[in-house]
Amino acid sequence: MxxxxxxxxxxxxxxxxxxxxxxxxxxxxxxxxxxxxxxxxxxxxxxxxxxxxxxxxxxxxxxxxxxxxxxxxxxxxxxxxxxxxxxxxxxxxxxxxxxxxxxxxxxxxxxxxxxxxxxxxxxxxxxxxxxxxxxxxxxxxxxxxxxxxxxxxxxxxxxxxxxxxxxxxxxxxxxxxxxxxxxxxxxxxxxxxxxxxxxxxxxxxxxxxHYSEEGKEEVTLPSNYDDLVESKRQLKKTEKEIKDQIQKIDNQIKSELGKRDAVIGITPKFIISWKSQERVSLDRKKLEVKYPEVAKDSSIYKTSSFKKLAEKEIN
Known part of the structure; x- marks a missing residue:
């Protein structure tokens, strides 16, 4: 019931x-x-x-x-x-x-x-x-x-x-x-x-x-974490190989579009574009030259912190 x-x-x-x-x-x-x-x-x-x-x-x-x-x-x-x-x-x-x-x-x-x-x-x-x-x-x-x-x-x-x-x-x-x-x-x-x-x-x-605060201890981890680190390193190696293959394909497409002075390429299945885009960012060196007092004001800069996971092999 x-x-x-x-x-x-x-x-x-x-x-x-x-x-x-x-x-x-x-x-x-x-x-x-x-x-x-x-x-x-x-x-x-x-x-x-x-x-x-x-x-x-x-x-x-x-x-x-x-x-x-x-x-x-x-x-x-x-x-x-x-x-x-x-x-x-x-x-x-x-x-x-x-x-x-x-x-x-x-x-x-x-x-x-x-x-x-x-x-x-x-x-x-x-x-x-x-x-x-x-x-x-x-x-x-x-x-x-x-x-x-x-x-x-x-x-x-x-x-x-x-x-x-x-x-x-x-x-x-x-x-x-x-x-x-x-x-x-x-x-x-x-x-x-x-x-x-x-x-x-x-x-x-x-x-x-949840674990944003800095830790205080140094601890001994079991051996299976060696396996995890080794797996991570192998995956990162594979990731780089995949990224290289992706970039190779991108370069082949860019080369063909560049040779033809093309901004758009049309295949039987896709429309491919290679267009310029603009991104506005602050040039700090020019700011320091033109407005040195403003550049010294720390309140205009945003500071963020994060905990980075890193590993190195013990010799």
């Missing part, structure tokens, strides 16, 4: 803490590696209480919440369907740690509505029958938790284009998603086993921000 918890009386802090109790819809894309803003490693730290939960207080998240009601009302206007809020967290009957906090129920149907907003630069992700994979997996997860037959997704794109689509239940996809979510919760969270560190920008940014 599916259980549910009301969120009406929850404070924001209580709501955040409640998220630690299981895997919600917004976690699905992260665990599946579909979220470029957060990695499974960071999510694991959150769920195990090692770091504070991400409050998602960014501008897009804020306006997504503000415009949710607008999107829901427009969906009703365009489809003639009725929807209602469900201020509850639902739990899967077999795996109570699989949870869902849906935007709306569709009245008279065994269906839900998910409301979204999207940047205009992402409009192509919604062309035709397209739906971003992270949202598709999130909604299939909701249908699994609530045992729904179908779902609708409505999105306001760039504040001026409205799209809605129907999503049928895909049991094969649901089974694949559920298997991965159960593994993450039971092995990584409950078993307290750290997920593999991946090479995503999300993980790199998190580590840079």
């Amino acid at each position: 599916m259980t549910k918890t009301s969120t009406v009386e929850m404070s924001h802090v209580e709501w955040l803490e409640d998220r630690r109790k299981g895997i919600g819809g917004s976690d699905v894309g992260t665990i599946l590696g579909l979220n470029k803003w957060k990695s499974p490693y960071q999510l694991w730290l959150e769920k195990t209480g090692q770091i504070e939960l991400d409050e998602s207080n960014s501008e897009p998240a804020y306006w997504g919440n503000v415009l949710e009601e607008v999107v829901a009302r427009e969906f009703m206007e365009r489809t003639g369907k009725k929807v209602r809020r469900r201020n509850q967290v639902f739990e899967h009957p077999l795996h109570p740690f699989l949870r869902a906090n849906i935007d709306r129920d569709v009245v008279g149907e065994n269906a839900i509505l998910e409301c979204k907003t999207a940047n205009s630069f992402l409009a192509k992700e919604w062309d035709g029958d397209e739906i971003p994979m992270s949202y598709l997996c999130q909604i299939q997860h909701y249908m699994n938790v609530l045992n729904r037959e179908c779902a609708y997704i409505a999105v306001l794109i760039g504040g001026q284009r409205f799209v809605w689509k129907k999503i049928e239940r895909d049991q094969v996809l649901i089974d694949m998603i559920t298997k991965r979510l159960v593994e993450f919760w039971e092995i990584n969270v409950m078993g307290d086993i750290e997920p593999p560190i991946d090479g995503s920008d999300a993980t790199a940014d998190f580590l840079k921000n």
Whole structure:
């Protein structure tokens, strides 16, 4: 039997803490590696209480919440369907740690509505029958938790284009998603086993921000880190070889365009351009000559610091 918890009386802090109790819809894309803003490693730290939960207080998240009601009302206007809020967290009957906090129920149907907003630069992700994979997996997860037959997704794109689509239940996809979510919760969270560190920008940014302070200790690392360093060196060597091959191809194309005094070359499949571009930058030497007092003012210079990872072989 599916259980549910009301969120009406929850404070924001209580709501955040409640998220630690299981895997919600917004976690699905992260665990599946579909979220470029957060990695499974960071999510694991959150769920195990090692770091504070991400409050998602960014501008897009804020306006997504503000415009949710607008999107829901427009969906009703365009489809003639009725929807209602469900201020509850639902739990899967077999795996109570699989949870869902849906935007709306569709009245008279065994269906839900998910409301979204999207940047205009992402409009192509919604062309035709397209739906971003992270949202598709999130909604299939909701249908699994609530045992729904179908779902609708409505999105306001760039504040001026409205799209809605129907999503049928895909049991094969649901089974694949559920298997991965159960593994993450039971092995990584409950078993307290750290997920593999991946090479995503999300993980790199998190580590840079989380460990921004300079370390104080000198430690001995196990021998497998020798293997990692050797692998890195081999990859960098391969990277250089690949870059050389890319530059060789670029040079061949530039040579042919140059011989023909061409700015554009057209092949059966591509349009290739080789055009001049300008970039404006400050000439510090000229500034020091022409405006020496301004050049001495340290407040006009921006200083940034970062921690550089480097290695050298022990002789």
